[in-house]
Amino acid sequence: MQLDTDRFLQDLDALRTIGTYRTGVHRPTFSPQDMESRHWLARRMEEAGLDATIDGIGNVFGRHRGRGPHLLAGSHIETQNHAGWLDGALGVIGALALARAGLPVDVCAYADEEGHWGDFLGSRSLVGDLTEADLDAARNRTTGAPLRPALAEAGLAGRPRLALEEGRHKGALEMHIEQGTQLETGGLRIGVVTGIVGIRQWRIVIEGQQDHTGGTTMRERRDAGLAAVRLLAAIDAEFPKVCAERSVWTTGRILLEPNLPMIIPGRAELVFSFRDLSVEVMDRMEACLHALVRESNRRERCPARLEAIGRSEPAPCDPAIQAALRGAAEALCPGAWQEMPSGAIHDSQVLARKLPVGMLFVPSIGGISHHWSEDTKREDLELGMRVLAEGARRFLQA
């Protein structure tokens, strides 16, 4: 294995010049800048001795020409709007560096992990979970524009979509920035990911009666905002009893109607979600949520309704890949790494439907993500690359 970390950093810097926005980049999926970066990547793959293809959904796939067992490695190359230079790019260029180092690695940039047009279109297509009807129906999340014409404009219409070759890959690896502050806060440099959390997301709608605050006694009121506060306070009190150590839950959105100082809210709409690595724990949290809504409906004169609006399954990382990455981390930065779940979603959770997966985190400065100021120290990028390569080597040999 001949790892060239200077070249790895040069490639990252070169990719950063495509769609530059301040110190970050702006490459929404299938935009001219995004397509430029995909073609640039395909040329880098060929240069590294891989057979490069851009498929019908925009996946950029570099196939290793030699014998296996093979690893699949990669991440995504498009970005959120006006976002960071490393989110996605790090895992793609890291995978390219593995191939350049002579490891038997197929490199892939999975299209549209960032969800401009749907949910994990590229990785779902690769694992066979994306139909032509899904493509017909897909729309841009911001503009509502249909996907098909955008694919045609990007030069992708009519291209076949690639599928994972059964039995080819021993596993899949993805390096990514942490998008949090746990490593930084702990003074650590590497996170070995134990799994990607599942998410269950809910809309909670509470119907009350809009009234003037002056003319309506407390007894007469049906205050939807107050019923919402009581339900959220009950969740705050009860969830700690059913959750696991790393469970999280969040009320990100509260909308009162009419949300005017002197009017009793007639309606409240909340968006609530929770995450955990374990389906069993999430089932307990969901049962608790349902029980608390039922209790609210017994207690309050404002009926509450629970609607599931999002669900993704947790994806545990492969024990053998984790062991290889732990060994590599302990060899290269002893005591300066930890095991941790990924709270954010990644293509690896889709790949996990077909392959053993593993992920490696490097620190994010200040935890900033999905913003152009996102960054990671160069020595952390370099160390991450070395741990990834050593972990890949160990796993392939195991």
Added chain:
Amino acid sequence: MQLDTDRFLQDLDALRTIGTYRTGVHRPTFSPQDMESRHWLARRMEEAGLDATIDGIGNVFGRHRGRGPHLLAGSHIETQNHAGWLDGALGVIGALALARAGLPVDVCAYADEEGHWGDFLGSRSLVGDLTEADLDAARNRTTGAPLRPALAEAGLAGRPRLALEEGRHKGALEMHIEQGTQLETGGLRIGVVTGIVGIRQWRIVIEGQQDHTGGTTMRERRDAGLAAVRLLAAIDAEFPKVCAERSVWTTGRILLEPNLPMIIPGRAELVFSFRDLSVEVMDRMEACLHALVRESNRRERCPARLEAIGRSEPAPCDPAIQAALRGAAEALCPGAWQEMPSGAIHDSQVLARKLPVGMLFVPSIGGISHHWSEDTKREDLELGMRVLAEGARRFLQA
């Protein structure tokens, strides 16, 4: 006393034709429709034998020509935008009917109770609590336009402003729609107002740390939304221990930032208010609120800040006027009336700084107010008029 309730209803219907909007009216203060209604009212006052003046702030004052003791009676004639035909108008036309009935009553339409340009400009001007500097500073609440040019355009520039004549009035009376459902719900037809509640209004700002829901553990979080929920739940638990029977408290507005489903709220801004008839009770509620915010700041990692943004003092109604109105109600609709505080604000609370005041409520259908569909049954209007007149007569004789 020669009360003509038919004429009273005719006057109400006539006024309703000025600025008609659906079944309601649209007469914002100093608009052409509003000024048309003020001139119409001045002609009706002259017709009723009063000396009518429109003063420099738009008060329409009809002075009784005979000997006292005099009552002052009235309400406001402008409306909220696209609002009801009775809110304000009822008290003005009711006062006019008292004068027509031969009672020694000065009639006044106090300008801008609805607050298009400020707080109680007309009644404050009458009691001497409005300076020329206040007028210079006043702006339209919706458009931001300055008041002075609007007064000029309405033909009011340069007119003197009237002041209450010391010792002239034995008291002030105001009839108004309830703007609530207590009378309707109780099957009652008259409310004798015990006082107008005071209001204290607060902005509560809670500062946290915006973060991604996935990457931030519960321990690391500084969730401003959750801190807000806990504070509001504490208010919900503690206020019943310090409040009085008719106290009310409301969180009308909750603004989270950025209020996105998958982002931990970094900031929460609440508007909270409470009302009661008693300063002592409001002082207890305020002390409790301060204590709960201090406790929140000990408990939470998101500092909460309390800003007073509004305060009006409670105005108890005069015992002798209340007694006269109770006697009239019991004589004219025995068992179908109740004593009640006014939760909404009215000019009477300003007049109470100088005069004994009393108020009478008639039912609002469905409690609707500040909306063009506001209405009251004609038999309730007529009964209200009769109780008001009989109450006025009794109080003048007492």
